[in-house]
């Protein structure tokens with residue numbers, strides 16, 4: 001492919017190469033902030049701390065019964081709810097997640113969400129997570145046909161259900177995991193979510209819930 | 224001493240506005256504090272700065288192959304790649320994508336590059352409406368201002384200012400507090416997110432190996448523009464690339480911490496290509512040169528490492544008093560003082576590098592170790608060599624050098640200075656001087672030179688201890 | 692080893708007491724010091740204005756003069772020390788002969804406090820330094836280029852009975868910036884106004900400074916606006932605090 005911009009760059013770099021430009025790969029491991037060999041509980045602990053410090057709520061739950069109770073507590077009154085990643089959640093919970101919802105709420109199945117008026121009318125989005133990062137207290141979502149990324153954006157509140165084995169220690173562990181993911185299954189885009197939507201654009205005053213959800217509940221299930 | 228221009232006169236009016244510096248000081252002090260607090264977690268900050276610098280240099284040193292690899296991969300992922308040599312071309316490509324898809328309304332997240340190329344105005348002239356969706360950008364778009372800071376575009380406005388703007392432009396009738404104003408913007412923009420068929424964002428970093436790119440936002444508008452509409456267009460400066468995803472990880476650590484004092488921004492979106500659902504079905508990316516390849520060939524290539532974190536603006540003593548929206552382009556503060564003369568040409572920005580005390584605080588803080596103050600000096604030298612320094616400077620500097628080369632002339636000048644200033648002084652201070660020195664005495668008194676300079680004193684008495 | 696004092700043009704002209712204090716103190720420390728005659732200026736004003744060619748001329752004179760001396764060159768100004776240490780080698784990078792000379796001087800120049808702490812490794816307590824008043828300290832910008840951080844403060848804290856009050860935004864520029872202050876007097880004024888405000892808010896009786904340029908700027912503004920500040924160079928403070936040492 002003939003591209004004048006690339007040709008120009010190539011030419012410049014040939015005449016004027018960068019000298020003593022050290023290869024960052026040599027020291028990239030030193031960009032690590034969280035040791036790789038953290039134990040499971042340590043990772044979970046760090047993840048929770050950091051997620052809380054960036055504005056998320058974290059709940060540690062034992063079993064499906066506890067989950068059911070927690071959902072009933074978070075989801076008050078008559079709410080419109082979407083669930084993304086239902087199949088995967090179902091497998092891990094060995095229960096249909098919709099069955100764990102309080103009876104008063106209204107479950108919106110994914111196919112209805114093709115319609116914007118439904119999508120933009122959600123109170124709560126429940127999703128699973130693809131991964132979670134202890135260093136930053138973040139969860140990672142991958143795009144799929146159940147709209148995890150969109151529902152968790154348009155809803156007023158986002159609930160994530162997570163298992164400790166999904167938590168990686170450092171951003172660098174996240175990147176190696178992602179590298180593998182992309183190789184095996186390239187057809188996704190990703191979103192790293194590190195807390196509720198927020199802004200400080202008016203006089204640096206913090207306001208939560210600008211365009212995205214104003215609340216992020218992260219539920220960590222005991223394995 | 225310098226030839227005044229529009230920028231110069233704007234600095235005068237900014238300085239007259241005490242409320243501006245008050246707002247800037249409080250906002251920027253906070254911003255700096257947050258950065259310092261969170262950067263403690265990095266432990267050896269210097270090591271991280273070196274690493275980030277190496278990562279950026281690594282990509283720049285093989286920019287041609289990084290871009291080739293990136294575009295090949297992205298195309299494989301289903302992305303339409305467009306190259307633009309100039310702003311004009313980038314704007315035209317954007318307009319064409321919109322027109323081909325019958326788009327008349329575009330939602331856009333905050334992006335300095337679209338400011339750089341004047342995209343909004345261009346599209347407006349083509350009857351395509353662009354709606355800024357970052358709260359700060361939305362406010363200044365309504366007010367028809369330029370961003371006053373590359374990360375915090377509306378810090379020059381108070382809550383009352385914003386209330387008034389909202390009342391005038393979107394019929395706001397709520398109370399004057401940030402919370403309610405934000406809610407009003409949310410409501411207004413939600414409708415736009417729902418209806419717009421096309422979204423545009425800038426690009427924080429592109430990753431060569433995987434052909435993906437990121438946008439970082441706190442509000443979630445970056446997610447909307449890149450996930451919700453059918454068509455998503457990213458516009459990136461050709462230098463905003465890293466070789467591999469590990470490098471991205473490290474830079475994300477730096478960007479969040481240095482820009483806003485966060486470990487990472489609330490939302491980081493990684494676009495890998497179109498998605499059948501849960502994302503756009505059509506994805507475009509414009510890679511823009513607009514002078515960058517010339518910068519790469521120049522002695523200023525280090526500025527291409529910039530990750531637009533704004534840390535250098537936050538610490539700049541000059542920026543704190545004049546703010547950003549008087550700069551002759553969208554970039555401001557130390558990074559703007561380097562970039563603007565390079566992007567716009569020295570003639571249009573020659574006074575900008577002069578509005579700097581050379582304190583070096585920007586260089587000290589920059590996460591990718593760009594020697595900003597040195598570049599500013601270098602630019603001044605370029606301007607003087609191109610004879611843009613103004614006549615007085617041009618004449619006085621060689622005379623100064625002559626005096627400094629001769630101890631005799633120097634000591635004579637010292638004596639003459641005292642002789643000349645003595646009659647104008649009162650209790651050791653000169654309060655008024657004519658002409659150029661008057662620019663000093665207008666704001667500060669000048670101390671009267673000592674009766675005997677140190678060197679003349681030791682000539683008379685020797686340099687022994689005072690009791691000798 | 693013998694030392695040399697580089698007075699600097701501003702101290703020579705406006706604040707000779709700073710240079711005098713440097714020599715006094717070195718005498719008290721039993722260090723032989725000379726002040727090579729015929730000094731002018733390091734060339735910083737032209738350099739900072741972006742007139743490298745003219746700066747080179749002044750720098751040449753400095754290099755000729757001090758190139759003929761031996762031992763550390765001590766200078767009561769962070770910005771002039773930085774000029775020689777950091778900028779001279781760059782200024783002459785295309786002239787191998789001069790570059791070599793510049794490199795040598797770059798290794799020999801010390802800012803005053805840098806010399807005391809890093810080279811002479813002095814402890815002021817050993818000299819029975821004492822000062823019975825409160826002081827605050829303005830950290831000149833060019834310490835940054837020298838890699839000097841807490842050294843001046845640590846020296847001050849070694850003085851007995853001194854009440855050291857840290858200055859808010861202590862390392863923020865005072866707004867001098869050489870030609871900047873006449874090119875953009877209105878900006879310079881606002882920057883220095885904040886500095887003067889912080890100095891007064893510190894409540895300290897004395898402002899201690901390390902650069903004549905900062906002093907002219909800060910004190911000149913304070914005087915113009917009728918909020919005078921008592922100030923002295925850090926060399927003067929240490930000279931005063933160590934008294935008339937008859938050992």
Ligand code: SF4
Nearest residue numbers: 529530532533535589
């Ligand atoms: S120059 Fe450095 S500090 Fe300034 S915005 Fe760019 S990366 Fe950040």
